[in-house]
Every structure is written in C-alpha cells, then in structure tokens.
Amino acid sequence: MMTNPTGRITQGQFSFLPELTDAEITLQIEYGLAKGYAWSVEYTDDPHPRNTYWEMFGMPMFDLKDAAGVLMEVNDCRKAFPSHYIRLMAFDSTRGVESIVMSFIVNRPTNEPGFTLERQEIGGRSMRYTTRGYGADKPETQRY
Known part of the structure; x- marks a missing residue:
C-alpha cells in the first residue's frame, strides 16, 4: 500500500489534503488568532x-489581530517567491516560550520532484539510509 500516492511534500498539518483555498486558510488564521497565537510566514x-x-x-x-493582514503577507510572499514552498506558522507564548502550535504549507511549486532514498553499506553488512531531494542537485534559485 502506498502511503503518499500524490508524491507531495508532507510537512505540517493538512499535508495529505488538497490545497487549501484562501478562504480555508483565512479560517485557520482566525482560529489561531482566537487562541492568541502569533503568525509568521516562511519560505x-x-x-x-x-x-x-x-x-x-x-x-x-x-x-496583528486580523486574518486579512496575515493573508496579505502570504500573498506578498507568493508574489515574491511564486515557485517556492511557503508555510504559515503559529506561535503560542502563553507558557512564557514561543512554541509552534500550527504549521501548514500554503504554496507549492508547480513541479515537486520529491526525494530519493539512498542506501549505503557500511561495516560489513550494515546499512545506512539517507534521503536526498531531487531538486537539491540544481543551484539554489533553480530547484523548482
């Protein structure tokens, strides 16, 4: 059984769901703001x-206490980096530290080449495994 039939990057919440619309992203932002979370955009x-x-x-x-402001920041990031991965992260500071409580991808490149699993024999018959992104073979600005 294949656990990730789409071959998409699965980091954060909602990774196995279809892409979130801006309206659905706004609902998640509003949920976080109601809980007192601070939002950040990363790429x-x-x-x-x-x-x-x-x-x-x-x-x-x-x-910021308005979901429209956070979504505006997401859209500005999409304009600046249209072929990058972009995620929203929510921080909770109620316990005196900034803990990430929500994280999900809001933008993906049109082509996601995925990862390869590399196996290496070491010390007799022992095996060592590592993953490497197919996109990492290209220069930094040309990966996707």
Missing part, C-alpha cells in the same frame, strides 16, 4: 524534512 526552495529553519518573510505578526 524555502529546499523542503528536506531536516530543514526545519526556513527563511522568514517579514517579521512575526505578534500584534
């Missing part, structure tokens, strides 16, 4: 699972 052209630190687009929106 990357290297979505490797170990690449947890994406580039931040603008500053985190700690004082």
